[in-house]
Amino acid sequence: MSTQQSSFEIAGLNWTQIRIPLVLVLLAAIPPLVFHEGATYVSRLFIMALIFATLAMALNIVFGHTDQLFLFxxxxxxxxxxxxxxTAESLGISPWATLLLGALLAGAIGxxxxxxxxxxxxxVILISILTLALQFAIVEFFVGASDLTGGSTGMVFSGxxxxxxxxxxxxxxxxxxYYLVLAILGATIVFYDWMRRSKFGIAFDAIRQDEVAAESVGVNVVRYKTVAGFVSAFIIGLIGPMYAQLEGLxxxxxxxxxxxxxxxxxILIVGGMRTLLGPIVGAGxxxxINEELQAAGQWRMVLFGALLIVLFLYFRQGIVPFARDLLHERIKITERLAREEQT
Structure with a gap:
């Protein structure tokens, strides 16, 4: 049993078991405490943070665990x-009926x-180049297919x-x-936690460390990479309509x-890759920071870049891993002092 686990058990808590429910409860308590009538800017900011946390969690699966950098x-x-x-407009039905269709199409492409x-x-470099090319091509398709998508004018969405x-x-x-996006984020967190503890997690780690060695011990690299791509793209496609609903178009x-x-x-790098809470902390x-710097005008990107450099220098592995290592170190010091007092 690790030092961290034993310390939490002495305190009557097991962090591994309570962290997901605790985080979700804390996030669920935000609207009653923060959302006030007329304060749509604040509520929009929190919803946007949850949306990007979900996107970062999806990238965490495909990039953090299988080194496939999605840049689309x-x-x-x-x-x-x-x-x-x-699809909903063409068939004259509610977008709720076509929600999974969009996610499945995105998942199939991924x-x-x-x-x-x-x-x-x-x-990883070639994958990033391929997906970046697809990013530009698909967005240009959205603009060019004006009869279908509305082009640069866009289309109203509140379904x-x-x-x-x-x-x-x-x-x-x-x-x-907010609660709808939180439900998707919560399901993604639970699924991600299960996935990395299952055979998928073992296979993903083997692939990330050495694909050739993974294949030599019987890991189907193509299959597991494809699964990671589908899961991540499906989550990204599912959160798309929520993003559109927030913007209204x-x-x-x-x-x-x-x-x-x-x-x-x-967000993923600042929060910490291959961590459960990194995407949430990074998104927040x-x-x-991105919203606060809007008032800086043309200096916004300069200040944003400077702040990122500071974060990357002092939290190279991410904020969550840094905080975890710091906590481990404090626990070790506390236990050592306790043993010295006993002797």
Missing amino acids: MGALTGIGAYTTAI ALVCFVSAKLRFT LAFESIQESLGIHEHVIL IIPGMFQFQVIDVLVLI IIIY
Whole structure:
């Protein structure tokens, strides 16, 4: 039993067992405490943080564990949003009925990219170049297919609203959307925790450390990389309509590389890759900093870049791993002092 585990057990807690419920309860308590009537800016900021935390968690699976760097998350988010909206409008049904269709299409594209990349033994650099090219091509398709997508003008989207619940309970739509996105994030966290503790986690670690060695012991590298790609892209596609619902419309500019992919990658690195809480912590910090610097105007990107350099220098492995290592060190010091007092 590790030092960390024993210390938590002495305190009457087992962090490994309570961390997911505790984090979700804390996040669920935010709307009653923070969301106030008329404060839509604050509620929008929290919802955006949850959306980007979910996107970072998805990237954590495919990049953090199998070294497949997706640089077309914006395109996958757009595919999920556009597919859900266009299909629902064409069939004259609610977007709730087509929600999974958009996620499945995004998942299929992610799986196909990973399958081809694994078959051809693409390195992480080649995968990033391939997905970046797809990012630009797909966003340009969103702009060019104006008859279908509305082009640069975009299309209005509000089909995931719960008008009956809003009227009966008298609550703002942001509260409902917040809990909806939180439910997706919570399901993603639980699934991710299960996946990394299962045979998938073992296979992913083997692939990340050495693909050749993994194959030599019977790990089907192509299969596991494809699964990782599908799962991550499916989550990204599923969160797309939520992102569109928050904005109230769907336009190609929402899904550009610098709008989604850059932020998600920064969030994951700052929070900590291959960690359960890293995407949440990173999203909270980066989304807050990004919004606060809006008032800086043309100096915004300069200040944002400087702050990122500081974060990367002092938290090279991410904030969550840094805090965990610091806690371990303090526990060791405390136990050593306790043993010295006893002797």
